[in-house]
Amino acid sequence: MNGGAGGAPAPGRVVLLTTSHRVAAGQLSWPAWRTLHEADRVLCPDPDHPHLPYLREAGVPVELADLTGQELVDATAGGRTVVYLPPSGGAPPAVTDELARLGGSGRVAMPDLELLPGSYDLPGARLLDLVQVMDRIRAECPWSSLRTHEELAKYGIEEMYELVEAIEDGDREAIREELGDVLLQVVFHAAIAEGHPEEPFGIDDVAATLVEKLVHRHPHIYGDEVAETPEQVQANWVRLKGVEKARDSVTDGVPVASPALAQAAKLADRARAAGLPLPAAPAAPAVDDEATLGDHLLAEAAAAQAAGIDPEAALRHAARRYRAAIRAAEADRGAGRFDEDQ
Known part of the structure; x- marks a missing residue:
């Protein structure tokens, strides 16, 4: 002193x-x-x-x-x-x-x-600040207080696309910011859900459901099962999700509202994994690398635009026909229940 x-x-x-x-x-x-x-x-x-x-x-x-x-x-x-x-x-x-x-x-x-x-923040403590700020904004902001799940849905899609772009660009600062924007959508929707007159739930309910799901689907960590390779972990995940969802078709769980190209690829992957005969489709040019495929898809989109056809809508309609054909194949095979990878 x-x-x-x-x-x-x-x-x-x-x-x-x-x-x-x-x-x-x-x-x-x-x-x-x-x-x-x-x-x-x-x-x-x-x-x-x-x-x-x-x-x-x-x-x-x-x-x-x-x-x-x-x-x-x-x-x-x-x-x-x-x-x-x-x-x-x-x-x-x-x-x-x-x-x-x-x-x-x-x-x-x-x-x-x-x-x-005298006390230290635990990991994740800033999430408490986020919930508190969101609750106040939801209560006091003239715009935010009136939003609904349906009105916010498009923003969630946009934020995910922006996150993917930041990841593909390798921009670390942008990734952090876009992750925050995606998290905002989760917290915002949870705040809206709390006000539901009949079936309210909040951010804690969302987190509790996720924790329960993660624990259940990782029995090699929280249970007695053994999984020493990524393939074994994936197999456990597929099996457990199949039991949880008890889906009747491999097409269940492929969002109809997802982008048409992703939807079509997912449906084909599901059908192939289930050993179903793939529905007949027009012959496609042989491609052996990403660049060739990208150029082909770009040419198809440009041709559709020139013909006055919305390529996204056209592929979405084709994917729906594809979905129906897969289900018909399942019925012909007498399929019961299927597991899926996602």
């Missing part, structure tokens, strides 16, 4: 005890509790600080005092240790700025200044 000038009592120590509002009140680290119990004074300017009831219950006397930086320094005279518990929103800049100014002046015998984190 710094000695006082002219024989003045040596100042002691100011401990700035910070806490996270994302951690339940009363949950403090052992160094924080020890420092609180050993301190000569514990000061807090916020009478509504969430930790105060727990400190009093633990026998830690807290003085409600809105002190300046100089007054905090003076309170340490005689070698005292003073713990300052900032308001729950953080230490007032005026206090910390004054302590910095006093320390830099060289004219004040400063106490030791210590920043002691």
Whole structure:
């Protein structure tokens, strides 16, 4: 500690005890509790600080005092240790700025200044902030408060496409931003769902359902099954999802609203994996690499546009006919239930 000038009592120590509002009140680290119990004074300017009831219950006397930086320094005279518990929103800049100014002046015998984190954010803690912000926006914003699942659906599709573009570009900053935009859609939809008059659910319900699904589909981690290769993991996933969904056709679970090209490819993949004869389709030119296929598809799209035909709609209609043909093949084979890869 710094000695006082002219024989003045040596100042002691100011401990700035910070806490996270994302951690339940009363949950403090052992160094924080020890420092609180050993301190000569514990000061807090916020009478509504969430930790105060727990400190009093633990026998830690807290003085409600809105002190300046100089007054905090003076309170340490005689070698005292003073713990300052900032308001729950953080230490007032005026206090910390004054302590910095006093320390830099060289004219004040400063106490030791210590920043002691009393609680730390757990991984994922910022998601709590996101939910809180979304709840307020949903309640107070004239636009957001009126949105419905149906109105937001198109934005979810757009955000996923933008994320895919960022991934393909290898733009790390854009990936982080687009992931946030996708997450916004999840939180927004969950906030809307909470207001449903008959079947409400919230973000915690969404997360709980996902956790249950992930645990159930990873029995090699949370159960007794063994899966030592990616192929074994995938086989477990396919089998367990098939049992969960109990789907009657390999075409079930392929979204009709998905992009037509992705839908057609998925239907063909499902039919091939189930060992069904692929429905007859027009002969396609042989392609052996991605670039050739891309050029072919681009040429087909350009030709369709020139003929006044919407290529997306045309392929979507063909995919629906394809779906019907697969189901007919299943019926002919007397198929019961099928597993699928997704």
